[in-house]
Amino acid sequence: MYIPKLFEASETMGREIMRAHSWALLVTTGADGTPFASHLALLWQEDGSAHGHLIGHMARANSHWKLFEGAADSMAMFWGPHAYVSPTWYTPGPKVPTWNYLTVHAYGRPEIIDDTKGALDILARLVATYEGEGPDAWSMDRLPPGNAEAQSRGIVAFRMPLSRIEAKAKLSQNRDLEDRHRVIAQLEASDSQEAQATALWMKKVLP
Template identity: 45%
Template sequence: MYIPKSFREDDLSVLHPLMQTYSFATLVTQHDGAPYATHLPLTLCPEEGPYGTLIGHMARANPQWRDFDGEREVLAIFQGPHTYVSPSWYTVQPSVPTWNYAAVHAYGVPRIIEDEAELYEALQLLVQTYEEPREQPWKLNGPDDFLCKMMKAIVGFSMPISRLEGKYKLSQNRSPEDQEQVVQQLVVQGEPLDTAVAELMQQRLPNNLEAAGRID
């Protein structure tokens, strides 16, 4: 991923929360000589390995899992909040439109989960992650005939992350005044993505001051 210095983010305490909040990822491999992508939820185990480990599964009918040969690196893309930024919001003119966003790329070599008990634990982790906030969480009961049949129709995998790339493009190349103005306009618009981007900008604004006015 192309990452100008001003937009680069390497802090795991920043990258991991985005991966957990926006966990519906895009998994990209090379399949028969061409790019191949699957959209799927990935569960992050942050304490497993130096960068964490991703756990997921896909339909057995999906040919992508056959690309997991134990050697080739694959890419998981986590897309955070993003929004359009109008040049009319800047104090410095002339200016052009742009897009503010946050994204994380995770690389690793997936391992297919062959053991049924391990696959069941992976499914339990996924269910607990998304059901826990509910007032009456749905529970994944022990493997019965139905669940065993469903499990045979999927392929689980574990992917220790070998490297992470984080890009937080949040107007760091603009002046402090322009950054503040963008935040205010996004808050006024009030759309969920606008608000999320504004919050990220507000969190990082003090760190952006040194980079303001510089384009890498």
Template identity: 40%
Template sequence: MYIPAAFRQHDLSQLHGLIRQQPLASLISQAGEGLQACHLPLWLAADEGQYGTLYGHCARANPQWHALAKGAESLAIFTGADGYISPTWYPSKAAHGKAVPTWDYLSVHAYGQAEAFDDAERLLQLLGRLTEQHESPQPQPWAIADAPRAYIDKMLRAIVGFSLPIQRLEGQWKLSQNRSSEDRAGVQQALDASPDAGAQQLAQQMKTMR
């Protein structure tokens, strides 16, 4: 990923934080017939390996798992808050007019070679982790045990799991760091006043950066 120095995020805890907050990844793999991609929620084991290990599963009917099973190079892309930045938000525009629109965003790229597995117990453990991660905020969390075991066993046969040890981890926090402090304040104020939740999240990220 091309990352200008001003936007590069080095903090591992911040990178892991975005992965946990926005777990739906675009998973891209290099296969013999070309690139393959799908969108999957992934679970992060932060303490496995230098940068952590990602776990997920895809439908057995999805041919991409064959590339994963062969150790194809893969890239998982996680995206955080994003939003359009208008040049009218820069105080400097009134002084010299040298401003153009842009887009601010947060993004993490995780690279590695996957290992596929279809062992029922290992799949069940993975599904348990994913379920706990996403059901815990619910008032009455659903659990795998709530469904008949025969039904779960049938579902397990229809999926293939994989682990993706992260070999390279990159993050870009593009939050107008290349602008003056006055322009950044103008952007933050405009984003904060927006009714769009994503814009408000960007404003909060800018406050954190400051």
């Protein structure tokens, strides 16, 4: 990924982005050089290694998982909030439009979890993350005995140890502070939740 030095984000920020925005695009290149992409929920997990790993699953009918044995790394792409930035928001001068955004590319080789217990553990972690806690939170325990095991046969669970993480936060760091504050104000005033969320991230990278 092209990352100018000003927009290079730390791996710590990259992990934060992956946690907060875990709907990702997983891309694997087949032996013939053709890329195959699947949209998936992927959870970053700490494991004591340099970069951690991702967990996820896909439908068994999705042939993507059959490419995991290939020689090349797969790439998981995550994206945070993003917003258009108008040059009218800056102080006067010959300035042009741009787009502010956050993105992470995480690389590794997915490993299929082929035992039922391991697959159910990954499914339980996904459910717990998105359902949260509380009396109304759904869990797999609500399924009839044996049902989760039966349904798990229709999916392929996997973990993806990460070899590299690239994170980019293009948030007006190339503008002076006055322009950055003016952009933040405009985004905060927007009706768009994406714009408002972009403003929050802009504040995080202010000097």
